[in-house]
Amino acid sequence: MKSLLLELESRxxxxxxxxxxxxxxxxxxxxTAEATxxxxxxxxxxxxxxxxxxxxGRELNESVKVPLEVRHGSPDARELLAVSLASGIASFEGGxxxxxLPYAKDVPLQESLEAWxxxxxxxxxxxxxxxxVDREMFGTLTAVLVPPSISLAISVLEAxxxxxxxxxxxxxxxxxxxxxxQDIAALHSIPLLAERYLPESVxxxxxxxxxxxxxxxxxxxxxALILYGGLVxxxxxxxxxxxxxxxxxxxxxxxxxxxxxxxxxxxxCSSFLDFVQVDQERVALERDWILCEVAELVEPLLACDDxxxxxxxxxxxxxxxxxxxxxxxxxxxxxxxxxxxxxxxxRDCGSLPFSEATRKRQAQSLSGTNSDPDGLKxxxxxxxxxxxxxxxxxxxxxxxxxxxxxxx
Amino acid sequence: MTTETRSVILGVAASDAHAVxxxxxxxxxxxxxxxxxxxxxxxxxxxxxxxxxRSPHSIAIVIGSLNGHAYExxxxxxxxxxxxRLDRPVILGGNLSVGSRKxxxxxxxxxxxxxxxxxxxxxxxxxxxDSLCRPQLVDAQ
Ligand code: B12
Numbered sequence: 001m002k003s004l005l006l007e008l009e010s011r012x013x014x015x016x017x018x019x020x021x022x023x024x025x026x027x028x029x030x031x032t033a034e035a036t037x038x039x040x041x042x043x044x045x046x047x048x049x050x051x052x053x054x055x056x057g058r059e060l061n062e063s064v065k066v067p068l069e070v071r072h073g074s075p076d077a078r079e080l081l082a083v084s085l086a087s088g089i090a091s092f093e094g095g096x097x098x099x100x101l102p103y104a105k106d107v108p109l110q111e112s113l114e115a116w117x118x119x120x121x122x123x124x125x126x127x128x129x130x131x132x133v134d135r136e137m138f139g140t141l142t143a144v145l146v147p148p149s150i151s152l153a154i155s156v157l158e159a160x161x162x163x164x165x166x167x168x169x170x171x172x173x174x175x176x177x178x179x180x181x182q183d184i185a186a187l188h189s190i191p192l193l194a195e196r197y198l199p200e201s202v203x204x205x206x207x208x209x210x211x212x213x214x215x216x217x218x219x220x221x222x223x224a225l226i227l228y229g230g231l232v233x234x235x236x237x238x239x240x241x242x243x244x245x246x247x248x249x250x251x252x253x254x255x256x257x258x259x260x261x262x263x264x265x266x267x268x269c270s271s272f273l274d275f276v277q278v279d280q281e282r283v284a285l286e287r288d289w290i291l292c293e294v295a296e297l298v299e300p301l302l303a304c305d306d307x308x309x310x311x312x313x314x315x316x317x318x319x320x321x322x323x324x325x326x327x328x329x330x331x332x333x334x335x336x337x338x339x340x341x342x343x344x345x346x347r348d349c350g351s352l353p354f355s356e357a358t359r360k361r362q363a364q365s366l367s368g369t370n371s372d373p374d375g376l377k378x379x380x381x382x383x384x385x386x387x388x389x390x391x392x393x394x395x396x397x398x399x400x401x402x403x404x405x406x407x408x
Numbered sequence: 409m410t411t412e413t414r415s416v417i418l419g420v421a422a423s424d425a426h427a428v429x430x431x432x433x434x435x436x437x438x439x440x441x442x443x444x445x446x447x448x449x450x451x452x453x454x455x456x457x458x459x460x461x462r463s464p465h466s467i468a469i470v471i472g473s474l475n476g477h478a479y480e481x482x483x484x485x486x487x488x489x490x491x492x493r494l495d496r497p498v499i500l501g502g503n504l505s506v507g508s509r510k511x512x513x514x515x516x517x518x519x520x521x522x523x524x525x526x527x528x529x530x531x532x533x534x535x536x537x538d539s540l541c542r543p544q545l546v547d548a549q
Binding site: 023024027029032036042043044045073102103104105142144247250251252253254257324325326328332375376379382383386 | 424428449
């Protein structure tokens with residue numbers, strides 16, 4: 001990890017670097033992480049910070065000049081936070097909803113929200129002593145076809161909970177969905193949502209996660225998608241962009257692919273691309289739709305005395321939901337679909353408390369697409385929407401490296 | 409054709425939370441006429457074994473693994489089999505090792521654990537499962 005970070009720092013000069021934690025540690029299987037580290041470190045898909053301990057964590061942190069952020073996916077991140085803070089790392093991703101539903105099967109929301117309340121309250125104590133910990137909300141959720149209003153509504157709820165515990169610096173991460181106007185509109189919504197729902201004492205930053213869904217395999221298409229993400233982030237005014245690599249479709253990327261991803265993204269932010277502009281009126285329209293949907297999702301909950309209980313109830317009855325949940329504690333009755341421009345809409349709003357006007361607009365935005373509700377066709381069209389960018393591999397006929405040997 | 413519903417047990421490996429393919433594979437198999445007991449993400453082999461003991465008529469165990477930890481997550485397969493458990497074909501698919509360069513060696517390690525079929529394309533699952541049922545089909549004729 002140290003050599004990876006040092007090489008990234010010297011070859012790509014990013015403003016910050018992330019330490020991604022392995023799956024065993026995320027699920028608090030610390031013993032498995034430690035055993036794998038001892039037996040076969042190459043089999044780990046991330047950095048086992050808890051197994052390494054804060055001494056090595058601090059060494060890692062001090063070996064680079066830029067700040068580190070810990071990214072993981074733990075429904076209960078209390079140990080990991082302790083080791084991260086003791087390592088001197090002051091940026092910590094996650095939340096009681098966004099690090100539960102995409103990452104665990106059967107952790108009740110009540111439990112993860114309580115664990116994250118403790119995370120936030122510790123960050124609040126640090127803030128009182130002048131150490132500001134950046135708490136990033138993982139609006140990416142399940143990453144595949146996540147409608148912007150679901151992503152932002154859940155981040156708003158987590159940010160409100162964090163602010164109540166004394167957190168003073170919040171980053172709201174939004175996953176690039178693939179349609180520029182919608183993505184830029186979502187990024188533009190973030191400061192407005194912060195103004196509307198967060199206390200003034202909280203500083204908010206907007207973050208773009210470059211396309212988090214199924215990546216194309218072909219290198220040039222993958223690089224183009226990374227460039228596209230950089231442009232969307234810049235035009236949307238993101239304070240931070242988390243970059244992808246052209247290895248995404250294959251597996252954990254090597255250093256070189258990481259460096260290339262950062263460089264391509266930086267190129268997207270160069271002034272010679274200033275000519276790329278978007279229709280601001282359409283962006284404003286999309287933004288207003290998003291703000292309205294988020295309000296319909298969060299305001300009934302924010303009006304409750306016990307916000308945590310209200311959130312748990314909402315997921316149980318489907319008035320909050322995420323598509324393709326990994327967890328049993330969300331219904332996944334919401335079915336997303338792309339419109340003809342590629343923007344992510346609701347094919348089925350499930351039990352979300354949307355107004356008649358919102359439902360109607362959603363239905364209208366999908367006219368002209370195949371919204372026939374027949375079983376197999378739905379699966380097929382969802383699959384096509386998921387493979388929206390990967391589909392470019394096939395049509396361009398670029399020879400692709402073989403991923404898996406066909407078996408018996 | 410047999411009129412009995414063919415049952416399979418589906419799930420994602422123990423350390424792996426990738427859910428999307430699992431949702432879609434469950435849908436497709438159900439559409440193809442299989443009864444699917446979907447154990448979902450983060451399912452240790454022990455839970456697959458328990459599910460099979462509850463539904464002994466299941467014809468196969470279908471496991472997905474995307475996060476690269478397939479080998480670590482399936483390590484206990486030989487032991488379970490030695491105990492006489494999980495005695496159905498184990499079909500495995502996904503992204504089966506860490507890193508972006510895949511080798512046959514990692515697949516060999518998985519076969520060494522006793523994985524019966526390694527598949528890349530989930531659309532082939534119904535055919536593979538059908539081929540497992542063939543003796544039953546013959547009986548039915
Ligand atoms: C979406 C996504 C996520 C989402 C998942 C949300 C959720 N809960 O489902 C989020 C952001 C949460 C996530 C998290 C992580 N992810 Co992820 N993720 C992806 C991504 C972008 C797409 C996966 C996806 O949904 N595809 C759509 C479905 C329909 O297809 P599929 O899963 O690719 O499966 C296909 C085949 O593999 C096959 N298949 C799948 N299962 C099965 C089962 C059977 C039986 C068969 C026959 C076939 C089969 O069929 C599918 C269709 O062709 C891929 C990269 C990519 N492909 O572009 C990375 C990827 C799978 N993730 C990866 C990793 C490592 C992780 C993390 C561990 C974080 C990390 N260290 O980076 C965590 C997981 C934590 C954990 N406990 O496991 C790696 C795996 C690396 C490796 N093997 O070397 C990938 C390849 C990214 C990368 N290049 O690093 N991820």
